[in-house]
Structure formats: structure tokens, C-alpha cells
Amino acid sequence: SSKDRYVVLGNPIAHSKSPFLHTHFAQQTQQNLDYRPLLAPLDEFDTTVNGFIAQGGKGANVTLPFKLQAFALCTELTPRAKAAGAVNTLLFKTGHIIGDNTDGCGLVNDIVHNAGVNLTGQRILLLGAGGAARGALLPLLECQPAQIVIANRTVARAEELATQFQPFGNVLASSFEAVNGAFDLIINATSASINAEVPPVPASVFSPNCFAYDMMYGNQPTVFMQHAAAQGATTRDGWGMLVEQAAEAFYLWRGVKPATDALLKQHP
Numbered sequence: 001s002s003k004d005r006y007v008v009l010g011n012p013i014a015h016s017k018s019p020f021l022h023t024h025f026a027q028q029t030q031q032n033l034d035y036r037p038l039l040a041p042l043d044e045f046d047t048t049v050n051g052f053i054a055q056g057g058k059g060a061n062v063t064l065p066f067k068l069q070a071f072a073l074c075t076e077l078t079p080r081a082k083a084a085g086a087v088n089t090l091l092f093k094t095g096h097i098i099g100d101n102t103d104g105c106g107l108v109n110d111i112v113h114n115a116g117v118n119l120t121g122q123r124i125l126l127l128g129a130g131g132a133a134r135g136a137l138l139p140l141l142e143c144q145p146a147q148i149v150i151a152n153r154t155v156a157r158a159e160e161l162a163t164q165f166q167p168f169g170n171v172l173a174s175s176f177e178a179v180n181g182a183f184d185l186i187i188n189a190t191s192a193s194i195n196a197e198v199p200p201v202p203a204s205v206f207s208p209n210c211f212a213y214d215m216m217y218g219n220q221p222t223v224f225m226q227h228a229a230a231q232g233a234t235t236r237d238g239w240g241m242l243v244e245q246a247a248e249a250f251y252l253w254r255g256v257k258p259a260t261d262a263l264l265k266q267h268p
């Protein structure tokens with residue numbers, strides 16, 4: 001057909017919500033495009049991308065486990081993709097593969113705009129030091145918080161991240177157990193909730209007006225959200241982050257900002 005074509009690349013990919021989100025955005029903004037899941041074999045990410053480009057593909061989203069391979073494949077990177085060391089959005093121009101990372105921006109838009117939490121001058125605790133935590137750091141620091149403490153099970157990873165991002169703000173590293181003081185915002189960027197585990201931080205990290213965010217989402221509150229709520233925190237899961245990262249990718253491709261309110265209400 002004459003429609004501009006986009007895909008989401010992953011392995012597995014059948015359960016991705018991205019085709020649903022982008023098809024909704026396309027209808028809402030009256031953009032004539034086609035967006036589908038595309039399963040990439042684990043050892044054939046690059047050939048799958050190049051094959052899609054050869055067929056006239058305009059862009060792609062990238063999900064697990066290919067965000068690092070996508071980063072390596074790009075000929076150009078946005079500053080936030082460079083800082084994240086990972087790419088979730090590809091834009092194809094003749095002879096160029098442009099890589100962006102909209103995950104962190106999606107997180108911040110969900111917290112600041114959708115949940116109405118002002119991060120300026122606030123103390124933030126970021127749990128985890130994997131890809132999702134790394135991608136969140138630059139967008140969070142752009143909100144000019146007073147401090148970000150990165151706590152991780154493997155403390156050396158938190159220390160590496162803190163060193164990398166110290167030029168952009170007040171960033172410290174810690175183990176879970178040694179986290180000091182109370183925080184305005186606590187973000188769970190670990191995958192501990194998958195195993196029904198909660199990172200073992202002291203109960204004193206939850207300030208009286210604490211906002212607790214879990215990047216994971218599902219049809220019920222995660223164990224981290226349940227724990228945070230029991231400490232008096234206001235909680236939110238990662239559905240809005242997913243919706244907002246998609247909206248930002250759509251904007252990069254089409255130059256049109258879709259409204260997200262209808263999708264935010266369609267929480268699984």
C-alpha cells in the first residue's frame with residue numbers, strides 16, 4: 001500500500017502494546033500509516049532492520065532484548081540516546097539510521113504532566129541501574145531536582161552511573177540498605193517486581209508526601225507499589241510511561257504530538 005510503514009522489533013513481540021498505541025495515535029491525528037509487530041531472530045537484529053529499510057520502512061520502535069544492538073547500528077544519535085547508551089526509536093532517512101531514546105522522557109512526562117508531581121528541588125531515589133534507570137537519568141536531571149540517589153543490588157553499577165551523570169547534577173550512589181534520609185519521589189527501575197520482590201530499602205526513605213513510581217505495570221498494583229502504599233506513599237505504575245514514550249516516538253516520526261489522555265485511561 002502507499003501507507004508509511006513502521007514496526008516494533010523485539011523477541012518475543014506478540015504481546016507488545018505498541019501496535020495498539022501507535023494505531024490509536026494515527027487514527028486520532030489522521031496520519032496515514034501502518035504499524036505492526038516484527039519478530040527479529042535473536043542473532044539477526046541488524047539484517048531484520050536493513051531488510052525493513054530496503055522495503056521502504058520509515059521508522060521502528062525497539063524493545064527487549066535489542067535496545068543496545070539498535071544503539072550500535074545507528075549512524076546518528078540524539079543526546080538523550082547517547083546518554084542512555086540504548087535506543088528504543090529508529091528513524092530511517094536515506095543513507096542514515098537515526099536513534100533516539102524516548103523512555104526517560106516518557107517517564108518524566110508521566111510523572112510531571114500526568115501525575116502533576118513537580119520535581120524541581122526535590123530529592124529523588126532511583127532504584128536500579130539497568131537500561132531503564134540509565135535512560136531516565138538525563139530527563140530527570142533536566143527537571144533540576146536537588147539530588148538523585150541511585151541505589152542498586154550490584155552497587156558498582158550504581159557507582160558507574162553516578163560517575164557518568166555527576167556532570168549534569170547532584171547524583172550519588174548507594175546500596176539499597178544504606179540509603180539515607182527521606183525522598184519526595186522513589187522510582188522503581190528494577191525488575192524485582194517480576195519475582196514479587198521489593199528492593200530492601202529502609203522504611204525511612206518514604207517521606208510523608210512521598211510519590212512512588214514503578215516502571216512495571218500490570219492489571220494489579222506491583223508488590224513495590226503495595227509496599228510503598230503501606231508506608232503512606234501515593235503510587236503509580238509504568239503504563240503512563242509506556243504511553244508517553246510511544247507519543248514521543250510518534251512525534252519524532254510524524255511531527256505531530258498525539259493526545260494521550262484516552263490511552264492513559266485504557267490501563268490494562
Ligand code: NDP
Pocket residue numbers: 103127128129130131132133152153154157189190191192195197198199215216217238239241242243245
Ligand atoms: P535491566 O535488566 O537492564 O536491569 C534490571 C535492574 O533490576 C538491575 O538494576 C538489576 O540489578 C535489578 N534487579 C533485577 N532483579 C532484582 C531483584 N530481585 N532485586 C533487586 N534488584 C533487581 O532491565 P531494564 O532496566 O530494561 O528494565 C527494568 C524494569 O523497567 C523492567 O521491569 C521493565 O519492565 C521496566 N520498563 C518499563 C518501561 C515502560 O515503558 N513502562 C520501559 C522500560 C523498562 P543488578 O544490576 O544488581 O542486576
